Amino acid sequence: MSPLRMIYLALAVWGAIHPMFYFIQWFHAEGWDIMKMVDAWHSNTASSGLVWDLTIAAAALTVWILAEVFTRRNWSAVIAIPATFCIGVSCGLPLYLFLRTRPVS
Template sequence: MSVLRMLYLLLAVWGAIHPMYYFVQWFQENGWDIMAMVDAWHVNVAASGLVWDLTISAIALTIWIIAEVTTRRNWGALIAIPATFCIGVSCGLPLYLFLRSAPVR
């Protein structure tokens, strides 16, 4: 495995674990109510701006993944889409780059 692929994989794992730590901590303190978390994301205009920035990035990444997967026929790389929306762009993007950079058979 190349150094670059290993870096992508490490970033994907970090991008999954680090944000989840904060999400789980928030849920433990405030209850497991997803709508309460969405409300917390919009507590002020700076937070709302960040939410929209990440949402637009996630949509752009999803479009790119779908376009590339249909061209390259690498159907397994579609797993990066739920990773993006269930965990975050910090996991989905490096995961897709890891999967995309696999050697061609």
């Protein structure tokens, strides 16, 4: 595996673990109510801006993944879409780059 692919994989793992650490802490403190978390994301204009920034980035990443999957026929790369929306762009983007840069046979 190339050094670049190892970096992408490490970033995907970090992007999955690090945000989840904070989400799980929040759920333990506030209860397992997803709507309460959504309300917390919009507690002020700065956090709302960040939520929309990440939502738009996730949508753009999804369009890119789908366009490339249909072009390159790399169907396994579709797994980056649920990773993006269930974990975050911090996991989905490097995961997709890892899957996209695999050697072609």
